[in-house]
Amino acid sequence: MQKADLKGKDADTLIEKMFQVGAHYGYSKTRRHPSVAKYIYATKNKTDIIDLEKTSVALESATEFIKKLGASSKTILFVGTKPEAREATKSIAESLNMPYVAERWIGGTLSNFTEIKKRINELENYQKDSKDGGLDKYTKKERVVMAKKMEKLARYYTGLLGLKKAPDVLFVIDAKAEHIAVTEAKNRDIPVVSLVNSDSNINNITYPIVGNDSSIPSVKFFTTHIANAYKIGQNSVPAPKEV
Numbered sequence: 001m002q003k004a005d006l007k008g009k010d011a012d013t014l015i016e017k018m019f020q021v022g023a024h025y026g027y028s029k030t031r032r033h034p035s036v037a038k039y040i041y042a043t044k045n046k047t048d049i050i051d052l053e054k055t056s057v058a059l060e061s062a063t064e065f066i067k068k069l070g071a072s073s074k075t076i077l078f079v080g081t082k083p084e085a086r087e088a089t090k091s092i093a094e095s096l097n098m099p100y101v102a103e104r105w106i107g108g109t110l111s112n113f114t115e116i117k118k119r120i121n122e123l124e125n126y127q128k129d130s131k132d133g134g135l136d137k138y139t140k141k142e143r144v145v146m147a148k149k150m151e152k153l154a155r156y157y158t159g160l161l162g163l164k165k166a167p168d169v170l171f172v173i174d175a176k177a178e179h180i181a182v183t184e185a186k187n188r189d190i191p192v193v194s195l196v197n198s199d200s201n202i203n204n205i206t207y208p209i210v211g212n213d214s215s216i217p218s219v220k221f222f223t224t225h226i227a228n229a230y231k232i233g234q235n236s237v238p239a240p241k242e243v
Contacts, residue, residue: 014059015052021217024050026198035202039210048198055211059222062193062207063229069169070233077163078223079181080173081105084216088223089173093159096227099167100159101181110184113166120160123153127161169193171226174213176200195222 018024026032026040026048039058041051069076078100080089086102093100101109109116126146129135135143170185172178172194182204185192191206195213202208212218 011053011056014056017221018052018055018211018218021212021221022215023055023211023218023221024052025212025215025218026050031199033199033201036196036198036200036210040198050198050210050212052211055209058207058209059211059225062209063225065191065207066193066226066229067233067236070230071236073234074168075099075163075165076169076171076230077101077167078171079105079178080219080223082174082177082214084214085173085219088216088220090159092223092227096230099161099163102159103156105178105181106156107180108184109160109181110166110188110190116157116160117164119153120157120163123150123157124161126150126153166190171223173219173223174200175202175205175208193226195219 024041028046029043029048030046032040032048039051039054040048042049066076076093076096076098078089078093078098080086080100081102081104089100089102093102106116126135127150135146138146166188167190170181170190170192172181172192175182175192175194175196176199178194182192182194186204192204193207193209194200194202194205195209195211195218196202196205197213198210200208200213202210209222211222
């Protein structure tokens with residue numbers, strides 16, 4: 001993992017912003033996973049306080065990686081299904097035109113992507129036919145049955161529409177809650193960037209960002225930071241010269 005060069009006022013400003021959104025709040029000491037011990041600054045009233053100085057370094061390392069992804073137009077799959085993460089996951093992914101999973105991770109999304117892709121295509125075709133009048137050839141009863149089936153597919157696969165191949169990277173909010181997604185990514189050698197709290201095992205995370213993953217302001221802050229890094233990477237690519 002490369003180390004970011006974050007100094008002076010920039011570091012102070014970043015740490016202050018993280019402090020303002022409550023990123024320093026960990027869980028109780030009894031829930032702490034040994035792998036995050038070095039990120040804990042202190043324990044107050046039996047609750048771990050995260051060392052935001054170390055978090056800032058980890059965050060900058062992750063954002064440098066994300067900038068490179070943006071520069072090469074790589075695909076990031078955003079994953080955050082717990083209530084505190086859903087809105088940020090969906091809105092940030094959509095702002096980048098990236099795929100997301102905000103409802104529930106379907107087992108096999110990465111490990112059996114060929115099968116998942118069939119369901120995505122089925123939903124895409126249905127939506128296209130619905131828009132273009134392609135469903136008129138079916139009876140009313142058939143359309144009702146199809147609509148019910150597509151409603152269920154839409155709930156879990158809408159965020160994956162347009163995903164034609166396995167993503168290049170996962171950005172995960174709470175790797176412990178999304179352990180199936182993380183495991184599938186690891187088995188496919190797909191890097192994982194993740195916001196994790198003090199209860200998570202960070203050994204299998206490529207770029208762990210230790211911070212509060214259960215507070216909406218904190219989740220939004222880190223997710224936005226990642227999105228901005230991707231945009232910076234995109235904008236760093238020179239526009240093609242006119243012939």
